[in-house]
Amino acid sequence: MSPTGDDIRQDLERVEKLIASLSRSESSWTEDTPxxxxxxxxxxxAAEDEAVLEQLRERRDRLKGQLGEADG
Incomplete structure (x- = not known):
């Protein structure tokens, strides 16, 4: 069974929240190291976080594409 537009929107919302969360946490750890x-x-x-962010961004783009197909 293929996902519906609502399923895709929910998944897209979760991915965007994860991206925002990781982006905020990335900027907050900049302190002097001993x-x-x-x-x-x-x-x-930081490299691992950036790799995860990149994967999430790619997933977001795929979901937006799927959403356009589901709505179109």
């Missing part, structure tokens, strides 16, 4: 190990750890976390 040593290089912490700095490296923060860089790794």
């Amino acid at each position: 040593d290089n190990a912490d700095a490296a750890s923060d860089l790794t976390s």
Whole structure:
């Protein structure tokens, strides 16, 4: 059974909330780190967060496309 327009809208809303949440948390962790190990750890976390954000953005774009097809 293929998803309905309402299902797609709900999924799209969840994805957009996740993107907003991750974007806010990304900007809030910018503080001085006490040593290089912490700095490296923060860089790794930032790279992982960015990868997740990119996947969420791609999913959002796919959902918008599906929504256009469902509404069209």
